[in-house]
Amino acid sequence: MAGHIQDRWYKTEQGPDGKAVKVKTDRFGFGLRYRARYIGPDGTEKSKSFPDRQKRLADAWLTNIEADMARGQYLDPRAARTTFREYAERWLASLTIGLTSRAAVEGRLRLHALPYLGSRPIGSFQPEHIRAWLSELEGAVATESYRRLIFDAVSAVLNAAVDDRLLASNPCRVRSVKAPRPSAVRVHPWTAQQVFAVRAALPERYQVMVDVGGGCGLRQGEIFGLAEDDIGDLGWLYVRQQVKKVRGSLVFAPPKRGKLRDVPLDPEVSAALTEHVKRFPPVEVTLPWLAPNGPKVTHRLVFTSTVDTALWSNGFNDERWKPALASAGIIPTPAKGQRYAVAREHGMHALRHFYASVLLDAGENIKALSLYLGHSDPGFTLRVYTHLMPSSETRTRKAISAMYRAAGQAHDGPETAHAA
Secondary structure (H helix, E strand, O other): OOEEEEEOOEEEEEOOOOOEEEEEOOOOOOOOOEEEEEEOOOOOEEEEEEOOOOHHHHHHHHHHHHHHHHHOOOOOOOHHHOEHHHHHHHHHHHOOOOHHHHHHHHHHHHHHOHHHHOOOEHHHOOHHHHHHHHHHHHHHOOOHHHHHHHHHHHHHHHHHHHHOOOOOOOHHHOOOOOOOOOOOOOOOOOOHHHHHHHHHHOOHHHOHHHHHHHHHOOOHHHHHOOEHHHEOOOOEEEEOOEEEEEOOEEEEEOOHHHOOEEEEOOHHHHHHHHHHHHHOOOEEEEEEEOOOOOOEEEEEEOOOOOOOOOOOHHHHHHHHHHHHHHHOOOOOOOOOOOOOOOOHHHOOHHHHHHHHHHHHHOOOOHHHHHHHHOOOOHHHHHHHHHHHOOOHHHHHHHHHHHHHHHOOOOOOOHHHHHHO
16 A cells, blocks of 8 residues: 555544553544545655545545556646646746747747636646637637647647646547647749739838849748858858847847758849849848847848848838738738738748749759758648649659650550640
C-alpha cells in the first residue's frame, strides 16, 4: 500500500490492562473522519479526506494511487488544481520560440482562451469543456483559420500539462472534439501586368521593392532588411536578415526560421537595384538584434522611410502599398474618410507567389524553388504551389507520343498532329 488511512475520530491508547483500546478524539463527530495519506514520487506527503462510513472509498482511492504510481500514470492531485491561466503563464514563459511568435501565441490565449478556460483547474479538463469553448469561439472569431491557431495554442498547453503529469490525456485530441478546419486556399498569382501596374503606382523610392519581391521571392521583412552588401557582384542576392516588429519595437532578426539563403539575382533585377541605389543611396540604420533589449546592429539598408529610418510594415501597407493596389485596380478605392479593406491575399506576399509561378512555369524544380523561397520543407512548397506546375496530363500525352514516334509506330493522321 502506498500509504495508510487515518481515523480522525478515534485514537489508539493503552488501557489499564496494557491492551490497546480505541478512544474518541476531540474531533469526534466533527469534520471528515478518514484521511488517506501517502508519500508521492516527489517525496512529499499527500492526502485526501473522506466522511464517516466511507472508509471503503478511502481504501479504494489509496489503492488506485498505488496502482497509478506502479504504472507510471500518477497525477499529483494538488498540482492538478493549478488553473489553466496559471499553468499557461508558466508554459509561455518557458517557450524557446522567437519573441514575435511567443507574443502571437500569448495574444491568442489571452484574448480567446483565458476568458473562457482560465479559471478551470488544469486537472479537471474534459472533452465537453473543449466542445463548449469551441462553440463560444465560433461565435467570437469568424475566420476558421484563426480559430485553428487559437485551438492549437490551447492544445499545446494541455499537451504540456499531460507531459508534466497534471492531466491524464489531452481533451483536444479525442474523437468527439472537432478542431476547426480552415478550407484550403488556392494561390492565384498575379499576372505580370498586375505586378508592373502596382510597381508603377508606388512612390519611386519603393518601386524596386516589387522587383526584389517578384524577381527574387523575398518576404516583406526581408525586403525591408535588405542591406547594400547583400547585393552580390556575381549574380546572387544574399538573404541574411529581416526587419520585424517585436513587442512594439523594430529589430533586426534572421530570416524566418533562421533560413539564411542565397537567391539567383536576375540581370534585370540587378540593373533595377543598381539604378535604385544611385538614386536613393543606402542609409545606415541601427536596430537591436532579435529583441528590443538586444545588442545594437547597424546595416546600410537599401529601402528606408522618407526620414531615413527602417520601415514599419503597418504604416507602409496602409500608406503606400494599399493605395498602389487600388491604383492598379486590384482592390477597391475606399470612400472618402474610409479605410482600405483588409486584403491579406494581396499583401506583399503576393510577389512571392508571383515569383513561384514564374519559376514553375519555366520548369524549375520544387526543391530549388523551396531553397530560394527559404522554406524548411520542399513538401510544403509542393503543397502550396503544386496546382501551378505544368499539368501532368499534358506531360503524359507528350511523353507517350514521343515514345511512339521514337519507336517508329506513330500513326499518320489528325491524331498525330493533335499529339504533336
